Amino acid sequence: MSTLAIRDLHVSIETEQGTKPILRGVDLTISTGETPAVMGPNGSGKSTLAYTIAGHPRYTVDSGSITLDGEDVLAMSVDERARAGLFLAMQYPVEIPGVTVSNFLRTAKTAIDGQAPAIRGWVKDVRGAMGDLRMDQAFAERNVNEGFSGGEKKRHEILQLELLKPRFAVLDETDSGLDVDALKIVSEGVNRAKSETDLGVLLITHYTRILRYIKPDFVHVFVNGRVAEEGGPELADRLEDEGYDRFLTAEATV
């Protein structure tokens, strides 16, 4: 079993108005096989947490730690983190013109595994995973994310998740912009990965909709850069009914 531990994490970004703190002391632990959800209103720091775990250069860690089985994740480069078993499914995947999906997937798989995958097995794996996600085979020859619809981009993220087999996946608002059919397909992909590889999933979402298809075992409510409340899955149901208003009001009166 592996454990990803976040301790008293403070993160800021540089803006034109100066340094702006976003995360103000986040504590969160996730082990393989677990599926905690991070929920919260816009601007609460959910995506910042996701990108900080992945190592995006825009975010500065002012204090605190992220460790993976005791190893200092913050000391690793972006690609080292990925090779250590961390995966970020992005909210806005980037277009890479001229790089085909098939070339990209093979290059990434080779980097993660440290050796090129055996051709026949790999082609079969890619075809199978694409079929499971109802992706047309022609997809493999398109350029990465270029001209993809919102749903296609998200399916492509989950395709990578299934093929690269990380230990921990951070899903950054993977449900946003998806219709219910696409949401089901994407959720099935995540659940497959969970059952096949004992994946730990940090499920970041604004809405509770995706939690109908991917069951969280804990819910952390983010408000203003820290965890304001924690609980079991029933907390999500309560948020469904009440929204985030009571947290925002509480913050405002502090």
Next chain:
Amino acid sequence: MTDPKSTDVVDSLSTDAVNPAVGDDIEDVTGTGGRPAIIADATTGHGTVPVQTRNERFASVDVADFPAVTGREAVWKLTPVADLQQLIEGDLDGGRYQADTAVDGGAEVSWVGRDDERIGTAGIPEDRAAANAWSSFDEAMLIRLTSEEGGSVTVRRSELGDAPRAAHTIVDVARFARGVVVLDNAGPAHLAENVEIRVADGADVTVVSVQDWADGAKHVANHFAQVGRDARLKHVVVSLGGDVVRVNPSVTLAGAGADGELLGVYFADAGQHLESQVFLFHQGDHTKGRVEYRGALQGAGAHTVWVGDVLIGPDATGTDSYEQNRNLVLSDGTRADSIPNLEIETGDIAGAGHASATGRFDDEQLFYLQARGIPEDQARRLVVRGFLSSIVQKIGVPELEQRLQDAIEAELAGARS
């Protein structure tokens, strides 16, 4: 990275001014004009600033008609003319040269004399180096595509040598014929040349010129194309090797419904000058034009020039046109000039636009690739290769595409060491 904008007025005449010394002679000698000079509104109040519509430049096949080049002329000011003196001013060997030709399907290659009736029908020189080449060649290489079933010709020139030389090539595509012509250049060269491309009605041709010259090579080329009714020309300029390489395509979509796709890809290393001044003239109605050039620059003194002129003539109603140039700057000390110009002389067009962008790496692309475990240097190569590949992918000749991908790969690898 893009900043596309559309316009239906004279967008920019930039510095494309005729040489004042010959301005008075335009009506007499030009072979491409015929209409009175239209002076754009932009010139009002400028008095002596000579501005003209793009197809009304002075043109002549006789080098003696051009004054000496100073390097201050609009067509030369971004070019290291001192390195090209021999090609612009000097004597050129215009005899036959050694070339390996591969011919397949409905195609023929032969040599013809200066009196061949096809010569001068696709366009005539607008600068002194082109006119010098024209005045100097003894025989022209004639490449004919003759069949609706398709044909292909590859002309490989790799032993031109260092002596200054002129060449003239005619690509003659018969009515409804289809095919591919590749001018595949390598080795040493000191060459000024003109290439005429005649695409008859209903024909469909891809013409690729690859400049993978050895270090030290100097090459100035003008390609002139006339595209007939419902015909299609895909024209591709690939410039990778050579010290000074300037390939200027000038394409007239003459017939109604003609289609021109003008592509270019270049990779300039330290000290290299790679240039293309592209002119696309929509003469016929319902013509479609797409111009897309992409380049990468790496190393001190790497210099690229792209000037993209698009002219939509008064009869070119229903025209659809778009041109763009993108440059990826990989190191300090490089210079990319990128100048799009768009002139529109009819109010009734389907669309016209242009874009130019020159920038460094997109860090978000790097992050995305690295977040999938790909190390930074490999991710960078993947992005550059992809950036240039998006042009190479459009060539439509699989073997050539693969070879060019490999060549770009070698450029990337070589530039790293």
